[in-house]
Amino acid sequence: MSSELYNDGPVVHTPTFIDGTSVEIPELKILKQDGSVYEGSDMPDMDEKLAVKVYKTLAFHRVLDERMVASQRQGRLSFYMTALGEEAASVGGAAGLKSQDMIMSQYREQGALMFRGFSLEDFMNQMFSNEKDLGKGRQMPIHYGSNELNYMTVSSPLGTQIPQATGYAYGQKLQGLDEVTLCYFGEGAASEGDFHAGLNMAAVQEAPVIFFCRNNGYAISTPADEQFKGNGIASRGVGYGVKTIRVDGNDILAVIKATQIARVYALKENAPVLIEAMSYRLGAHSTSDDPSGYRTREEEAKWQENDPILRMKNWMLAQNWWDEEQEKTLFDDLREKVLAQVKVSEKINKPHIDTLITDVYDTPSIQLEQQLAQVKAHVKKYPEAYPFTAGKF
Amino acid sequence: MAQMNMLHAINNALDIAMSEDNSTLCFGEDVGHFGGVFRATSGLQDKYGKARCFNTPLVEQGIIGFANGLAAQGSRPIAEIQFADYIFPAFDQIVNEAAKFRYRSGNEFDVGKLTIRAPYGGGIAGGLYHSQSPEAYFAHTPGLKVVIPRNPYQAKGLLLASIRDDNPVIFFEPKRLYRASVGEVPEEDYQLPIGKAEVLQTGSDITLLAWGAQMEILQQAADLAANDGVSCEVIDLRSILPWDVETIANSVMKTGRLLVSQEAPLTAGFASEIAATIQQECFLHLESPVERVCGLDTPYPLALEKEYVADHLKIYEAIKRSVQF
Numbered sequence: 155m156s157s158e159l160y161n162d163g164p165v166v167h168t169p170t171f172i173d174g175t176s177v178e179i180p181e182l183k184i185l186k187q188d189g190s191v192y193e194g195s196d197m198p199d200m201d202e203k204l205a206v207k208v209y210k211t212l213a214f215h216r217v218l219d220e221r222m223v224a225s226q227r228q229g230r231l232s233f234y235m236t237a238l239g240e241e242a243a244s245v246g247g248a249a250g251l252k253s254q255d256m257i258m259s260q261y262r263e264q265g266a267l268m269f270r271g272f273s274l275e276d277f278m279n280q281m282f283s284n285e286k287d288l289g290k291g292r293q294m295p296i297h298y299g300s301n302e303l304n305y306m307t308v309s310s311p312l313g314t315q316i317p318q319a320t321g322y323a324y325g326q327k328l329q330g331l332d333e334v335t336l337c338y339f340g341e342g343a344a345s346e347g348d349f350h351a352g353l354n355m356a357a358v359q360e361a362p363v364i365f366f367c368r369n370n371g372y373a374i375s376t377p378a379d380e381q382f383k384g385n386g387i388a389s390r391g392v393g394y395g396v397k398t399i400r401v402d403g404n405d406i407l408a409v410i411k412a413t414q415i416a417r418v419y420a421l422k423e424n425a426p427v428l429i430e431a432m433s434y435r436l437g438a439h440s441t442s443d444d445p446s447g448y449r450t451r452e453e454e455a456k457w458q459e460n461d462p463i464l465r466m467k468n469w470m471l472a473q474n475w476w477d478e479e480q481e482k483t484l485f486d487d488l489r490e491k492v493l494a495q496v497k498v499s500e501k502i503n504k505p506h507i508d509t510l511i512t513d514v515y516d517t518p519s520i521q522l523e524q525q526l527a528q529v530k531a532h533v534k535k536y537p538e539a540y541p542f543t544a545g546k547f
Numbered sequence: 548m549a550q551m552n553m554l555h556a557i558n559n560a561l562d563i564a565m566s567e568d569n570s571t572l573c574f575g576e577d578v579g580h581f582g583g584v585f586r587a588t589s590g591l592q593d594k595y596g597k598a599r600c601f602n603t604p605l606v607e608q609g610i611i612g613f614a615n616g617l618a619a620q621g622s623r624p625i626a627e628i629q630f631a632d633y634i635f636p637a638f639d640q641i642v643n644e645a646a647k648f649r650y651r652s653g654n655e656f657d658v659g660k661l662t663i664r665a666p667y668g669g670g671i672a673g674g675l676y677h678s679q680s681p682e683a684y685f686a687h688t689p690g691l692k693v694v695i696p697r698n699p700y701q702a703k704g705l706l707l708a709s710i711r712d713d714n715p716v717i718f719f720e721p722k723r724l725y726r727a728s729v730g731e732v733p734e735e736d737y738q739l740p741i742g743k744a745e746v747l748q749t750g751s752d753i754t755l756l757a758w759g760a761q762m763e764i765l766q767q768a769a770d771l772a773a774n775d776g777v778s779c780e781v782i783d784l785r786s787i788l789p790w791d792v793e794t795i796a797n798s799v800m801k802t803g804r805l806l807v808s809q810e811a812p813l814t815a816g817f818a819s820e821i822a823a824t825i826q827q828e829c830f831l832h833l834e835s836p837v838e839r840v841c842g843l844d845t846p847y848p849l850a851l852e853k854e855y856v857a858d859h860l861k862i863y864e865a866i867k868r869s870v871q872f
Contacts, residue, residue: 232672283850291850294674310676311633312605345604347636375581376602448581504850514845521814525843529854536860540853 189468239436250413342373575627
């Protein structure tokens with residue numbers, strides 16, 4: 155047995171168990187809800203320009219979520235997922251990275267993509283599955299992705315991106331790149347086998363990957379206390395030998411700080427880091443869900459007082475980097491732009507019928523070409539039954 | 548008799564199974580207090596307690612591995628996988644474990660009391676990860692049974708038979724019909740046979756065969772064909788594994804033609820297995836090649852779902868091709 159592999163502690167002669175909760179995990183908090191900073195806080199590397207960008211991203215996120223839920227209720231959109239109340243986790247994570255770093259997300263981290271510069275038009279074209287969607291109208295709303303912005307396209311199956319992130323980061327290391335991979339997932343997805351495979355392999359293969367768990371308290375209706383025992387997701391990181399930190403996920407400064415430090419460590423040591431960001435899913439799981447069936451309004455109200463966007467605004471005001479007039483102009487402008495873009499994107503054509511068979515392989519097989527020809531002949535025969543594609547070959 | 552939608556019928560079957568045998572358990576993601584994302588297990592936790600109806604952590608391989616252990620121990624687990632699209636992390640536990648438990652041990656141990664429920668199928672704007680029909684993967688696995696109901700009455704009777712069957716059964720529920728399909732369902736206990744197809748409409752010109760949600764599409768096509776004077780025999784396969792070769796072969800020997808329709812992609816779908824068997828069983832009776840009307844050989848799309856699916860018009864065209872061959 156290698157002595158580096160085990161940290162045995164004292165030899166004992168009576169059975170001595172250690173408890174699952176015996177690992178004490180500190181939680182990084184920098185910013186208070188009133189906008190003041192805890193004394194002695196180690197501040198993130200952030201100037202006024204970056205702070206304004208982060209805040210504007212948070213505001214964009216909030217407005218987009220509000221408007222798209224409304225659009226879904228009006229029947230204009232099939233489905234939507236908000237990140238209400240936990241926007242700081244995704245936006246802060248992206249803000250702590252460099253633009254060349256790969257982000258692999260779950261499905262509630264659109265804030266990271268906003269920070270990277272995915273435009274309102276890009277978001278909307280994806281949600282309306284039109285011909286301008288980068289994903290060619292193939293996935294449900296919110297399954298964004300952009301090669302240019304180093305943001306891997308979202309996949310619905312949970313946790314699958316976690317071992318992939320380990321492999322991606324290992325490739326970055328091997329090629330000597332100044333890059334890491336950051337992998338987002340929720341505390342529910344951390345129950346999947348892929349989470350355990352991904353963390354263990356990252357530690358053993360020494361991959362510069364940052365695992366970023368958004369612990370928002372719920373996996374659809376299942377509360378965290380029916381999801382895991384022990385000391386949260388962070389304690390798993392410790393178990394796999396992964397450097398681990400827990401942060402207040404509604405504290406944008408703590409999230410950015412932890413991510414910045416994690417990036418430096420991952421690159422320098424060629425080793426993974428796990429960040430567990432503690433937050434709360436204030437919204438429903440999706441527009442198909444109704445949380446009143448499994449939690450109380452009182453519980454939600456308690457967390458509404460921890461709004462991460464208001465917390466950052468209070469700090470920005472205190473820094474004199476922001477004022478109420480800017481606030482009003484920003485939100486008014488965003489609401490107007492989002493609404494205008496809905497009206498544009500919902501009218502754009504659906505993808506061309508030829509996209510039915512593209513990208514299954516690098517080039518369509520003969521069988522797929524034949525199947526497409528059959529579909530086209532059929533659509534020509536019954537144009538009224540296929541209004542999206544008929545007459546547009 | 549009561550009017551029930553498919554979810555009510557399934558819930559009612561689960562209620563009967565749990566009340567008759569206190570070793571019967573229902574579990575899965577969000578299955579407990581919330582009653583499942585589609586509410587199929589609604590009220591069961593209140594009635595039978597948290598020990599027998601509960602939320603599991605979000606881990607499909609764990610859910611089925613846990614269920615295998617329970618079944619081997621003698622309990623009767625009914626495990627829910629939230630969407631059939633998410634059954635694949637459990638593939639090893641189903642294909643290498645549940646299906647082979649009895650065989651590998653020489654019948655020393657078995658997991659025959661296992662039932663796996665999973666909503667499957669498209670038509671709900673769910674795209675590639677909320678629309679798949681994965682029955683063929685499991686039909687390729689000796690040791691499993693695979694059952695798919697078409698309406699609430701069938702769902703209750705077939706689910707009760709699946710729960711009581713002494714082999715592991717995968718019960719795929721057509722989620723598009725969960726609330727859309729409503730019909731008369733007896734409130735008392737009854738079972739429908741696994742492995743028996745059902746002839747829904749007799750006819751003389753062509754046999755139309757499908758299962759699950761595809762049945763109502765098949766019927767629409769049969770109605771269109773009837774306007775042209777084509778007499779269709781319409782059959783619900785109901786059970787994919789084992790499947791009822793005799794009923795289908797007898798029908799095809801009478802009509803001389805067969806059309807099979809499935810939601811899943813064409814290549815290596817279960818329709819292919821049926822076509823191969825029927826050409827062997829009925830070769831000299833066939834008047835035309837067996838028609839397969841299926842999804843395309845691509846992942847299930849979103850925006851172009853209408854163009855992709857085996858709809859009633861594509862089936863109608865295939866009926867005409869077959870009859871005019």
